[in-house]
Amino acid sequence: MSILTELYDAHLVIGGHPIAWREIVGNAFGLASAVGGMRRRVWAWPVGIVGNVLLFTVFLGTALGGHGAPLFGQAARQVFFVAVAVYGWVRWRAARTTADAPAVVPRWATHRERIAYLTGAAVAIGFCAWLFMQVGAGWPAPGWYYLADAWIFVGSILATFAMARGWVDFWLVWLAVDLVGVPELLYFGYYPSAVLYGVYAAFVVWGFVVWLRASRDERPRIEDPRTEVVA
Template sequence: MTGPLHWLLDAHLEVAGTTVLWREIVGNGFGLASALLGIRRVVWAWPVGMFGNALLLTVFLGGMFATPQALDLYGQAGRQIVFFAVSAYGWWSWARTRRAGSAAQGGAVAPRWATGRERLAMLGVAVLTTVLAYPILQALGSWGPLPDAWIFVGSMLATYGMARGWVEFWLIWIAVDAVGVPLLLAGGFYPSAVMYAVYGLFCGWGFVSWLRTSRASQRVSSPAVPSYAEAVA
């Protein structure tokens, strides 16, 4: 294979005797940019993230593409496809909310806590899909199938939660990062591992930011109850 496509697939660095793909560095850079835009609730968070997903899909199917990083992490690869699909929904949803002018404090979505029913649904989906994904990933030969299954499922839930504007999605991302960092380090995906670690810090920042916005919006939508003296005056 020659030409620009060959360069895109093969371009890499050697860091301490380890092959690091430029695609992985650039793809994770777009992922981090998407997170920053997500904290600010900017619609562009979605298309920026989708471009990074496309690059990272080729990274985690290294064996299939016969590139220097030859491990296959099917859960990691599969989540890029899910990211892309859910991001299309998030892009549409945030753009619609933005046009309607119903978001909070200038953002494209109004952050809120999920309801009790929504949380139970998330928990049920998390358990069921992890149980289903594990044997599938194991049969496919994914490296580290159990943590890979949780990373896949947790990422799917977090992305959907972001699209819906649920504050909890930041906490799900932190749980994904806690599993993803050691897995990626063990597999030699060092840029992705570093990005996960940095992303975990940004998730903490994003959680605090969205929490403050949701509380401010709640105060605005729930005016103070007048005192007895004011009521009878």
């Protein structure tokens, strides 16, 4: 148990700020998962799950005996990431035709699908902001925190689900999450995660172009808008 405790508590001190190795390693797995997602490889999902587990312990911060303010939305989304990742893992494995082939053929969400997920996201953000406020009652958080954390939580789950479905939209959702996530993480001192979010923002633009091109080049000649296309 002492070895596990030492590994759990291991951290660097940079500029007077303790940074857990779990945060650095967890984000490294997250970046590797993003690369696999862009390449549409099934291994992206289990790699991402490892990162989610590590980051869950990080973002609970002092609530779990660690360093830093507890970011409930950031922590809670790791749990939902694992659930959605299992869904994506199973879906992509079933859709893959050969070991070397991309797991999905990207496509834009249909008009109906887009209305559904945007409406659901708006309702979920309002509910989560209220819920996080109840959970964090008494913690001196700035007024914008709960709404920002709710968007990061809901947007991240939405992006992961859209990725599992093979929607090009998921890159744009991730970009919107990064635009809120970077300032929040810097504000609360989670610097490795903030840097990774910044890297993600550039990576997301690249991934969006790759998936957009694939959606045009790999789509079948005859498309039924009611049918999801997978490879």
